[in-house]
Amino acid sequence: MESETWVRGPIGLDAGSRVTRPRCRAVLVVVPTVTAGTRLLDLVRLLERDLRVQVLFTVPHGTDRWHGVDEYVRAQHGLVLPWAQALAHRFDLVLAASHRHLEAVHGPVLLIGHGAGRLRPSRYSRKAGGATVGTTAVDRELLTFRGRVLPAVLGLGTDDEFELLRERCPEALSAAVVAGDVCLDGMRAATGLRERYRRALEVTPQRRLVVISSTWYTDSTFGRIPQLYQAVLEALPTADYAVAAVLHPNAWAVHGRRQVTAWLSGSVEAGLKVIPPERGWQATMIAADWVIGDHGSTTGYAAALGRPVTLASSPGKGLQPGSIADVVRCHAGELCWNRPLAAQAEAAGKTAARLAADVTRAISTRPDRAAAILRSAMYRLLELSEPAEPATPPLPAMPVPLPGWER
Known part of the structure; x- marks a missing residue:
């Protein structure tokens, strides 16, 4: 349970008696999930x-929260305010990548997506059991509260998303900025570091890296085919292939790190490299030679980078038409247990270039410009002049498999 003791930080009526840097603009980062x-x-x-x-x-926090988020935020070594204290102050800028709790915070909100695209891969919301109406991440119920548009700036990835917003919540159009995708831009900028990422994963030049990517929920790769990791390891010679696993942070949050690692322990003993949920997945996708994935964002980003993709799982009829996952499904083959894996990887390579072009357009129509556009929007809300140096997307961190898990 979070302590109600407030932090003696740089905000509050008496902040002037303790700060070292006075008159700073205060930016609040709202983190409801690791994603x-x-x-x-x-x-x-x-x-x-x-x-x-x-x-x-x-x-x-309210009546519940995702497991592991507090530990993740503490590990960033920033100044962390208790939720009650954060709600008692007005900030010069609020950064969010989730719709949850935005009605409670005070200050102009810049809202971006927490994954690839605003058209969700699943047609219906998992939170609405038996839902029959399709949902998106730009629906009125998510972007407004009692008639008030919540974000002062709504960062979108594509022009098509802007048109979707016009249909779903036209009152938010004035807040919308088509910025592209800062995550994809960072991955694109880091492709030259591919060999460094591979060395960090201990993948030698003569070996190929297969990455098994899973989102969360029962229709994901890990949800439907947990035996896939062991099967791939057994089917591919260790001398020629390395295998890594990337699982959505929510899979770890719901089941707990101990349980997930226990479920994967047999595969780890056979050589599986498990990438922790909080960092390293972007670099691992850059390092990959073949991605076996599902409808999650990580598979979409890998496809946008030109990595060969084969699908192991899909929501089927529950897939949202026109979503990034749907674009991937249109080009990527399905994993077949009766065909040699090496042949399936080769087949995926033949469609990789076309897939990359289509998926990139579905994720961003402002390629390599997201950092500049979003920084400009943040400084506009802060009412500050922008720094002179160009805005560049942060490069992905080095991948570090979970400690003690490498063979």
Whole structure:
């Protein structure tokens, strides 16, 4: 249970008696999930070096919260405010990558997506059992509260998403900015580091790296085919192939790190490299030679980078038409247990270039410009002049498999 003791930080009526840097603009980063947190750090890195800016973090809570979020936020070593204290102050800028709790915070909100695209891969919301109406991430119920549009700036990836917003919540159009995707831009900028990422994963030049990517929920790769990891390891010679696993942070949050690692322990003993949920998945996708995935964002990003993709799982009729996952499904083959894996990897390679072009357009129509566009929007809300140096997307961190798990 979070302590109600407030932090003696740089905000509050008496802050002037303790700060070292006075009159900084206060930026609150709202982190309800690890997924949102990893995306928001890309924005934080665009402004935290500014001597005029003070960044603070908070983890929202009500009757429940996701397991592991507090530990993740603490590990970033930023100043963390208790949720009650964060709600008692007005901030110069609020950064969010989730719709949850935005009605409670005070200050202009910049809202971005926490994954690839605003058209969700699943047609119906998992939170609405038996739902019959399709949902998106730009629906009115998510972007407004009692008639008030919540974000002051709504970052979108594509022009098509802007048109979707016009249909779903036209009152939010004035807040919308088509910015592209800062995560994809960072991955594109880091493709030259591919060999460094592979060395970090201990993948020698003569070996090929197969990455098994899974989102969360029962229709995911791990949800439907947990035996896939062991099967791939047994089918491919260790001398020629390395195998890594990337699982959605929510899979870890719901089941707990101990349980997930226990479920995968047999495969780890056989050589599986498990990438932790909080960092390293982007670099692992850059390092990959073949991705076996599902409808999750990580598979979409890998496809956009030109990595050969084969699908192991899909929501089937529950897939949202026109979503990034749907674009991937249109080009990527399905994993077949009766065909040699090497042949399936080769087949995936033949469609990789076309898949990359189509998926990239579905994720971003402002390629390599997201950092500049989003930084400009943040400084506009802060009412500060932008720094002189160009805005560049943060490069993905080095991948580090979970300690003690390498063979």
